Amino acid sequence: MDAASITGARNWEAVRERHPEAVAGLEDGLVRSDDLADAVIAQMHQRGVAWPRLLDMVATGAEEPDTLPALADLLRSASECPAWFDPALAEAGARAWWRFGTLQSSTLYQSLIYGYKAQGFVRPLAATGRLGEGTLERVQNTARWVAEATAPGSMRPGAAGWVATIRIRLLHALIRDHLLVDRSGSGVAWDVDAWGVPINQTYSALTISGGFLVLPLMIGRDLGIRYSSAEREAITHLWRRIGAVIGVDDDRLPGDFAAARTLFTIAAEFELEPDEVSKQLTRALLRDGYDLQNAIPLPGPVVSAMGLVIKPVLSTSFSAISTRWVEESAVGGLGLRRTPLHHLVDVARPAVRLREVLRATGVLGSERAVVRRELRTVRRGLGLPPVDAEALTQPG
Template identity: 25%
Template sequence: MAIPNPFRRHDENTRQAWGYTFQWTPEHPTREEMHPMKYSYDIVGEEALNRLDIISPPLSAELPRNQNRGPSQIGVTKPKRDLYALLKEHHAEDEKLGELWNEVNTVPEWVDWEQISRGQEVFYRYGGVALTALAFQSLLGGMGAGRVTEVLARTGGFSTKVARHRLYETTQHILQVTQSLDSIKPGGVGHASSIRVRLLHAAVRRRITKLAAEKPSYYSIEELGIPINDLDCIATIGTFSATLIWLGFPRQGIWIRDQEVQDYIALWRLVAYYMGTPTEPFETPAKAKRMMESLLVTEITPTATSKVLANNIILSLKGQAPTYASRDFLNANARWLNGNELADALGLGRPGLYYYALVVGQCIFFFENKTHGLGEETVFDFKYVPSFSLTTEEGVYEESATKQTGIEKRNFRTLVAASAALAVISYLGMRTTWGIVGGLRNWWGV
């Protein structure tokens, strides 16, 4: 939760957006300056995808999920199409494939591998804090971006049944790009997964654009922009980097050093390059911070769809391994990291003070400590295909009287231990203070 700072400067340049206060400068990107990026996108990636579809046509599994299968398809499991593997195999045969392959395998001159390695270390140094912020702020809070949720809802990928899997896929990608220095270099697992996500984005963009051309009421490009456009991709990279540094970490009691900030931003600038995202906003930490602030002001506009997707994320995590967290504790986390204003706009529940106390215990645990998942490694295949009949519906909460388990029990024990330690320190401090006072009284003969 945002804590007011009485020492913060307030003048005509002070801006406040969703519990975050900052100073607007002439260098901040304006709404008008960012607007054209809603209609530009990764052309190189999409042209390569078109050629890959000719070489290896999409499988029938890439048809709408609600489409009936014929008798010959029942019980037949077809292999997943790995677009990165296809690109690697055929890049020398086609000009467009070669263009993409050469781009993603050419290391930009601004890359300092030692700095990239340090950036990866930052993630693991604050791993628990980072993953919590990514789940409850970057992803769940990101549902406040009304334009983006219109694309996500049309994929059906954030229904309650599959939202958790999408969370795991996102986490897998983050872990792969931070795994090791070799993982982020060309040919590494993080490098490959970034390209797979890039081609997946191209597939979703192309599909929604095609449906919009057939039925303009399905999706308005004029109003919402090209699906998964440059501005959306910049915002996504920002939520994984700048948002963590200047929102997610501080709201959990962590402020990282300037060198760590530089290193972490540099890491995600490289990931942006691999994914076909403009890298200019991440050239320096100052630029990344200003872009984050401009996007908070202009792009976080929660809609009814935002509420559906945000609550589906909460529902998908409720009572699930490895945390076994309750709905109230999940909502408390979301409110702590996003603030009540945004949480109310997303329609999140208001838990009691007890659950906020558990979040405090969690922050203390992270401060003191600086076998579940996907089931298999994903190749980011085109699983949730936009169609006219496909959207994302809000899930239904089923309350259960379960006892405190998992992460909540850990946080409660941490809070109790920290409170006891604080009480002892306070008691000893008072005794020391009174001892000093007594000594002074004796010295003065009072």
């Protein structure tokens, strides 16, 4: 196995010399899967259980465990809280996250670009044949999952965020099965030696701790959001729990924010070579990754016509802004272009800071009121039902 070829990192060996233990863990994770989830998909095929029924069984808690014992095992494992888990701390993390829920939701685009940098991350998506198509759907589905998983109380076993996370976990296993097992008899299968395991432990861990935790908090700081150290630890705890439920090995999930930031920093040292697939995905995201129809309250044909002008402007702006948080070595490979428009973040920062002053002084209402308002705004935009008010008063 050649980790440099799998990841597209030109300097893999040089980074290994600087951080031997961390890089050894990353290399090992490239060929590690999620055995519990993979067993469910294998058993699903063996017993002729349809995919929609499997998803229904997740929502109902596998009320017929004899139908798919592997699913019952996975749900039992995901329901068990590890010794390190503190529900009250995860609840505090959810509240801190949703104080700025609308801004945190906007960082999703950068989280996706974070993954698109690596050839090994985008290769499974390319192999499924879905690149330029379904971009908006992909963004919205990911945004809905993040909104569900981070809502206060939503990671309790059986709650909406927990169910959504298990479904994502099984979808990853379904994609792995599709790529690794030649069920059609075509004779073409995924080359693990050359490409690693699809949706492997390394990319899953980096996506959770880097793309969805450290990067959004870094962007938030750039925008003017200030979290206390206690709030950062609480948010880290929440995402650690989400990572565990989604199938990341426990020893690959950073135990605190400092460890997550260290892993993020080490990963940023790799000089990645985004390929044409990376560029195509990024281009599609910047062009089609937002819904003008719902954002502009005008008739569809009018919005479509306006989109001919608005989309190029948004795409150019998003491209320039994204360069603030992408390693310089990967900017060109992703097709991004740094222009003075990246200073739009500096223009927005005073407004964000003013909003935080108003919140801290109570002008915007209590913390619970702020969280509820942010949740309502984001969930309405994503077509999600309101969060049960009781969930805002119970531990996660």
